[in-house]
Amino acid sequence: MGNKKLISPEFRVTVGDYEISEGIEVECFSSKESHMDWCRVELSPQLQGIVQFKDMDEATVELGYDDDFDSLIDGYVRCGDGDYWKEIMIKDDMMKLDRVTIKASFVDCEPQDVIRYVLACAGIEDYILSDENYGKKDLFVIDKRNGIKTIAEVNSSWGISNPFFFQKKVFYWGTREVQKEMYVLEEGETILALNKYGDLWEAETIAIPWIHHSQEVEVQHSKYSGIVTVEKTIVRSDDTGAVHMYIYFAGGEQDV
Numbered sequence: 001m002g003n004k005k006l007i008s009p010e011f012r013v014t015v016g017d018y019e020i021s022e023g024i025e026v027e028c029f030s031s032k033e034s035h036m037d038w039c040r041v042e043l044s045p046q047l048q049g050i051v052q053f054k055d056m057d058e059a060t061v062e063l064g065y066d067d068d069f070d071s072l073i074d075g076y077v078r079c080g081d082g083d084y085w086k087e088i089m090i091k092d093d094m095m096k097l098d099r100v101t102i103k104a105s106f107v108d109c110e111p112q113d114v115i116r117y118v119l120a121c122a123g124i125e126d127y128i129l130s131d132e133n134y135g136k137k138d139l140f141v142i143d144k145r146n147g148i149k150t151i152a153e154v155n156s157s158w159g160i161s162n163p164f165f166f167q168k169k170v171f172y173w174g175t176r177e178v179q180k181e182m183y184v185l186e187e188g189e190t191i192l193a194l195n196k197y198g199d200l201w202e203a204e205t206i207a208i209p210w211i212h213h214s215q216e217v218e219v220q221h222s223k224y225s226g227i228v229t230v231e232k233t234i235v236r237s238d239d240t241g242a243v244h245m246y247i248y249f250a251g252g253e254q255d256v
Contacts, residue, residue, distance in 0.1 A: 009063050009064060009209065010064065010065070011061065011062070011237065012063075013026070013059070013088075014060045015057055015090075020041075023046055025042040025236075025237050028234070029233075030072070030073070030212060031213055031233075032165060032231055033232070036091055036165075038078075039072065041061065041089075043086055049085060051088075053088055055077060055079035058075075058076060059077050061090060063235060070209040075090050076093075076095055094165070097118065097122050097124070097148045099146065102117075102146070104117065105142075106137075106139070107138065111134050111158050111160070118147045118150050119147075119171060127173070129173045130173060134160055135158070137158075183211055183217050185208075185218065186220045191221055196223075200248045200250055201249050203221075204244065205245050207244075214229065216228065226251060228250070229250075231250060233246065
């Protein structure tokens with residue numbers, strides 16, 4: 001595990017040429033199951049109208065302590081036809097797959113062949129795909145589906161359940177970033193509260209920006225102990241500037 005001094009975390013939001021660390025409220029959602037990560041940055045009245053942004057501007061939201069920051073999301077501004085001057089909505093590179101339309105036929109193909117084609121259509125060059133052999137299909141047809149639905153259809157047609165997502169602008173399918181260290185979540189130290197809702201435990205913790213979904217962490221708590229895989233994370237600030245983090249994982253048989 002890694003030892004880090006956790007005091008008072010700060011958000012750092014970069015949108016286009018702007019870097020913002022004050023006058024914002026932030027909420028970030030990241031989940032292995034939902035594929036696309038998103039972050040909402042609400043601007044204070046002092047910043048509204050001053051910070052200019054447009055659809056598909058590059059954006060990054062980081063959280064950290066002193067000079068030790070880690071990225072919660074790397075992506076792009078999402079703007080529609082409504083009035084967005086009070087807040088910035090940021091989504092990760094999955095937005096590129098959501099916006100591309102696929103119409104193609106594949107002959108004698110493996111699932112990786114289809115996914116590489118979809119990624120190329122969306123302009124995505126950095127990816128790591130499972131190298132497992134899932135077999136070939138004589139013909140696989142996609143008729144006007146977006147990239148996300150196409151990859152989901154690949155999983156369904158081949159009868160596999162590989163998660164796919166972006167982390168730090170790299171696309172993963174059926175694999176994940178190599179984990180170099182494991183964090184320990186301890187009752188009375190990093191865990192503020194632990195409760196189970198349905199199939200998932202919710203650990204309210206101090207802000208630990210280096211923990212992301214699909215990583216393994218060790219939980220040491222009177223309600224549950226063990227090594228678990230993070231399913232999703234939510235990080236949000238409130239109007240006082242306090243940062244709250246929620247880490248979700250599966251495990252155990254009984255609701256508490």
